[in-house]
Amino acid sequence: MEGFLPPVWAVVWTVLAFPFVAYGARRTLSAVRTDARTKALVAVAAAFVFVLSALKLPSVAGSSSHPTGTGLMVVLFGPAVTAFVSVIVLLYQAVLLAHGGLTTLGANVFSMGIVGPFVGWVAYRAVRPRLSLERATFVAAAVTDWTTYLVTSVQLGMAFPAGGDPAGVLAAALDFAAVFTVTQLPIGVLEGLLAAAMVGYLCRLDTLDGTRLGVAS
Amino acid sequence: MRRHLLLGVIVALAVFLLATAGGNLAGTDGQAVAEIEDRTPAYDRWAAPVWAPAPTGEALLFALQGGVGAVLLGHYLDRLRTGDGDAPDA
Numbered sequence: 001m002e003g004f005l006p007p008v009w010a011v012v013w014t015v016l017a018f019p020f021v022a023y024g025a026r027r028t029l030s031a032v033r034t035d036a037r038t039k040a041l042v043a044v045a046a047a048f049v050f051v052l053s054a055l056k057l058p059s060v061a062g063s064s065s066h067p068t069g070t071g072l073m074v075v076l077f078g079p080a081v082t083a084f085v086s087v088i089v090l091l092y093q094a095v096l097l098a099h100g101g102l103t104t105l106g107a108n109v110f111s112m113g114i115v116g117p118f119v120g121w122v123a124y125r126a127v128r129p130r131l132s133l134e135r136a137t138f139v140a141a142a143v144t145d146w147t148t149y150l151v152t153s154v155q156l157g158m159a160f161p162a163g164g165d166p167a168g169v170l171a172a173a174l175d176f177a178a179v180f181t182v183t184q185l186p187i188g189v190l191e192g193l194l195a196a197a198m199v200g201y202l203c204r205l206d207t208l209d210g211t212r213l214g215v216a217s
Numbered sequence: 218m219r220r221h222l223l224l225g226v227i228v229a230l231a232v233f234l235l236a237t238a239g240g241n242l243a244g245t246d247g248q249a250v251a252e253i254e255d256r257t258p259a260y261d262r263w264a265a266p267v268w269a270p271a272p273t274g275e276a277l278l279f280a281l282q283g284g285v286g287a288v289l290l291g292h293y294l295d296r297l298r299t300g301d302g303d304a305p306d307a
Contacts, residue, residue, distance in 0.1 A: 001249070002265055002266045003264035003265050004250055004260075006263075036296075040293045044293045044294055046289075047287070047293065048290060050282055050285065051228060053282075054280070056232075056244070056279060057235065058238070058242050063244065064243070064245070065244060065245040065246075092282060093282075097269075097270060098268065098269035098275075101266065103263075156249060156252075156253070160253055160260075176252060179252055183245050184245070201294075202297070
């Protein structure tokens with residue numbers, strides 16, 4: 001996608017993303033410094049993002065796409081830490097793989113690192129009182145994935161509107177969403193299952209204190 | 218450590234196979250670019266990657282990303298499992 005987001009939007013999304021990432025970097029550093037167990041958990045969640053976002057999964061309709069892998073991190077440490085970690089992953093893919101891109105980094109961080117995780121986190125907090133940790137994690141990860149691509153669609157709709165008014169933006173956003181939806185729906189479900197399995201495993205290791213989840217310590 | 222390396226190799230291989238097997242599948246990012254070009258045929262791409270790997274190279278680099286991630290995942294899960302997570306860093 002390098003160069004396909006008009007310069008003005010590249011600047012807008014980068015500027016908007018910056019404070020969240022800076023705050024996330026601070027939260028990540030303080031989490032890593034808390035104790036060795038928390039540090040190991042941060043590393044596990046970050047490695048989980050690395051592995052999942054490396055997968056190029058074939059999906060229905062003969063197309064392929066990537067999971068975001070951020071759901072686990074959202075549940076364990078909240079959206080701020082996720083914003084910082086997603087910058088690292090997106091930078092690696094932009095620089096080494098020419099995947100995503102540096103001019104689209106701000107927009108991608110905004111969708112994959114900020115809005116997606118934040119909405120997933122809100123969903124997690126909303127369902128957690130009624131669902132088990134695993135099920136709530138499934139919801140968080142699936143919602144995070146779907147929201148990420150929905151935000152991408154809106155960003156593209158704003159950059160390439162069908163007309164000058166908000167309706168034109170909406171119409172274009174829906175067109176872009178149509179590109180992602182069929183592919184991303186099952187991938188979001190898969191992400192939910194993997195994140196839930198990982199949280200379940202961490203619980204069995206007796207490393208999680210279920211009451212303190214969803215916030216960066 | 219050897220177990221983690223083995224895990225990393227297995228994951229890397231799986232990522233590579235998935236990426237190459239799905240090579241003829243259109244990525245959604247490419248489809249989105251097509252949608253952009255469809256809407257604004259006159260759009261002039263204003264930046265391009267300085268360097269881009271060939272498809273096999275791309276699959277290899279994704280495999281590297283997945284493999285390294287899996288090694289780290291195994292390593293830190295081990296720390297949590299053995300309780301070494303509470304010990305000072307080695």
